[in-house]
Amino acid sequence: MLTTQLLDVVTTAGVLYIVALGLLIVYGVLKIINLAHGAFLAMGAYCAVVTTRLGWNPWTALLLAFVIGVAIAAVVEWRVLSGLYARPLDTILATWGLNIIVVQTITLYFGREIHFAESAIGRAVDVGGATYSAYRLVLLVIALGLGGAVWLVMQRTQIGIVARAVIMNEELAQALGINTRLVRFITFGLGAGLAAVSGALLTPLISVHPNLGVPWLINAFMLVLVAGVSLVNLAVAALLLGGAQVLVSSYGNPVLGSLTIVILAVVILRFRTITI
């Protein structure tokens, strides 16, 4: 029971981390909350439906989701968002509008009913005497991998250094000749691509329908508010909030459990964002 609960906590944190990662990097660099995050999640999930229909390997859905997510985000950033950065409130409206457009387009094509996507891994495995879902463990590994990859890009590459410069002080970065336009463009594309990938990754756990992104957007939003712009903070926040949710659901009940994430986020925000 204890092993299972420990696994529940870390894998739940892993899933939350994967889902919130794209939202966090967009928030970090662009200083906007991408309310279309949930729509990109849904779009990624439908990529898994498409690859299932085409009879492709389930993992190819991740690549397809990333490509389509980046492509749509690129067009939106270029044509719409780039004109709105001076008006942060309007970006909320614009990204929420984008959310509605994407979800309705999916609905028009696929309908409101649920769809089937093939799972790459459906088995359970033995971990320390407890039988556990193999896929949730794989998700944990993927969460660590994605987090590590984004961290490496931020720390060790030219684009990462530039991005960090923009995060710290955009005006100064601009004065130093950094093309902040391009940094924003790339970051938004990357964030949306990650959102779509996380949507595809969720399909073995949940059913695919147009509004599947909404509850995940809300959880990711809380995490990002608490974590600020740090990847490590996001991991801590995911462990803390996800863990609290699992434990309250286990020892109390799931209705209280789902409240916990919100209450904890509010309490933490009241005092400060997590810093280590």
Add this chain to the structure above:
Amino acid sequence: MRQTWTRSVPAVLVVLAVAMLPAGAVQSQEKKPIVIAIPVGLSGVNSVVAPAVVQSAELAAEEINAKGGVLGRKLQVMPLDDESGPAGAVKAFNTAIRQHKADSIITMETSAARNAGAPIADKAKTLFIYTSFYEGKACGKNLFVNAWVPEQVVPPLIKYMTDEKKVKKWFAVGSDYAFGRGMIESAKATIKSMGGTLLGEEFQPLQQSDWTAIISKIRAANPDGIIYSTSGGGPNIDFMKQFKAAGLKMPVGSLSIDELTAEAGGNAAEGVYYTGDYFTGLDNPENKAFLDAMKKKFGGNLKTPNSLSEPEYDGVYAYAMAVEKAGSTDTDKVAQVLPGIVFKGPRGQVQMNKQHHAPLPVYLAQVQADGKTKVLKGFGLVDPGNQCPNLK
């Protein structure tokens, strides 16, 4: 010039009159159609199933009209959007009654929409046949229900799993909303009366799709079997996917899955037992004829008939038979003869009783590896019990 114009006027009038003649002649010969309004969720949560409901009504009306209609009058079905909720239902019922002068309302709706619409129909003395399964105990002088209530589908499922699958220790899981909780209450009562024990009971918030904590609790409790009732559609598949992936193997009975959801879920719900009054796989001549006629009429646009849409077909037929018997569309007269009308349709024999509900044929089904549903056995006619004891 002017002269030519005046002379051509009578000619034009004659031409126009001749052109209008057939239409006018037919209109005067044919009696006013009987209008059946269908306020249904064309938008909102019911929009997945609503088109199938409308198609059921259209087929029934077409078949009845092809045989000469009712009392020499044609049936006319009038779908209206109730937006799947109470506000839309109020608009749709008012439009149906005031604008279209509907003779009756025969429809499948959410319970909230029905509760909002029923008083409007009642006040206007319009007959209302409700064709959706629901939580039970909705009563009215002019309100009739021809689909199942929990008393008809829950006990047979629990009994089957207790007797055939040897489930003694149960775990109950549900979505945290009225219908989910109501179905689980009904299941618990049956489990108790069968001498079974309940090891645990958990409810999940509607918007939460991660069932991890509940699944770990099920594992820790180690029951012989599961009975669950989520909200319709997706949550069934969410739960079953995660249940299977966790390596749990005990038998599962569902009070919320349906054929379309099971099929959309692929292999996720494989092995799940459930009961209902209608399945496309029912092996009887009426169902075969119904499915063939639906395919012929709607072709590529056919929405797969299901347990929420088929009773609409029965409802239109039962209404037509009652009007025929009453010799009038007068609501009081029709309501008087409706209990006692027997219609043998795709579900089997459906008869309205004195309490305005219907004893129904109930069947047991199991989801197969490809997501398709196989009917395993029939329980015969199952009575809805005491729904409206005050109706006489």
